Amino acid sequence: MEKENLGRRQVLAVIGGALALGGLQACGDDDNDGTTTPPEQPATGPQVADYPYDQHIAATYQIDPAKVRELAYQAYYNGGCCHGAFSGLIDHLSETVGQPFNLIPRTFGQFGAGGIAGYGSICGSILGGILIINSIVSKADVRTNMLTDLMRWYERESFPKYVPVTIAPNEAGKTTLDFTNVAALQVVPGSHLCHASVSTWCAANGVSTKSADKLARCSRLTADVAGKVAEMLNAYLSTGTYAGPAAIDDVSAGCLGCHGPATTVRPVASGMSCTSCHSDKTTGHP
């Protein structure tokens, strides 16, 4: 139980004065078991409690979306979609910003795989990205716009897009579809929910959700989402605000014309597209 000795190690580290702002990195997952050794606890510099974290990021700082995408793609195979997006962003922020990102548990996102514990709820890569946006963006209205725009973007985007720098060892030689021509495999999910997104893609490509092809799709989608989050955060960090979100689609706007949140007859409070789940309500509905 190495972790139980950290209290003494932290004391020694503080006495030694070895801990400087931004100089720490979370140790890598050398044995690929999804666990890491936490860094020594620094006495100075931004802490996890000093939230949100945009106050600790230099005005000129920008995330490298390309690096985040590859980190997210590789990490998918060590903990799933939410872990891929979460740790891809956290690892890059730890390396380039330092505290407090290197003090956050980098495996925290493993619970979100498969729409949270395989339940098929919100796509884990979206949830991982949401947790990072929420960690950084201090303005509540801007945060709301960014989270809405991320989920709406996901509904409408063709996935997967990412072309890995290095094919992950757990993927190599196992797929039946040709991911070198990734554009031919792309499908618009229509929903930000895992089970809808995965089912739509698997049905279109004639593979099961248990296949290596599904993993290859979701690992690239995880890279796409993590990269999108990086670009959104760069826009926010460079301007202090965020343009958007995109408007809801016309069909769903029509639904809300009668079933808007303020009515007392079957009201709906939702920013989601209605059409992907409620297709029976969008054709022949009074």
Add this chain to the structure above:
Amino acid sequence: MEKENLGRRQVLAVIGGALALGGLQACGDDDNDGTTTPPEQPATGPQVADYPYDQHIAATYQIDPAKVRELAYQAYYNGGCCHGAFSGLIDHLSETVGQPFNLIPRTFGQFGAGGIAGYGSICGSILGGILIINSIVSKADVRTNMLTDLMRWYERESFPKYVPVTIAPNEAGKTTLDFTNVAALQVVPGSHLCHASVSTWCAANGVSTKSADKLARCSRLTADVAGKVAEMLNAYLSTGTYAGPAAIDDVSAGCLGCHGPATTVRPVASGMSCTSCHSDKTTGHP
């Protein structure tokens, strides 16, 4: 910008040696604006990075679900459903366990209101509870069972149940329904998604999603969910495991008989109930 001075304050705190394991508390939200002053950073004791946190909790420890429910109910009116559940549990754990719970930003859950930024996705109280379970439970298989059981329990439970100790100031005198007879207002949501859960309840009770009645319902539901999470964690902490999850309902099991995750023809990987959203597929479907 008081937070920017924390580095110096932390140094002073370390030098003074005033920080002892478990002796810190997150300062209260005295001005009810949803923000708090983080505690001084302790040099010793469990840190946020020392994750998951069951290793820092005494074997005999149990959460007080009644206290968590009232905290969650009150906090709902200062930041929404996810904040209510998240901060209700965090505040209680900070007070009774101490580190590292008192080092976690207690307002982190505000992003989750209304199914994440009002988008109508996963119920925020569920998401807040999930983040706390994930913070504590170190066994991945047990964690998966607990998260699945929580979402499935939510789908099937009659909400709201909670009777507040003190009616929140922002609720008092504003409701049109009689919440003193809460059993008469209860509805089974059928789905763990916010927009479905809220719409079903509002339609059954003839109120809008913008009403004070909806807030009164969701604040009590937030207490119900936070209390359920407390009870689930108590079961885990006292036994090291968790019985469950409950099985998927028979109709959905029937759906998965043809559309299970392993088929290549319209496969579905989901633990959610199919019937609440896909009613057109459960009657007259081939």
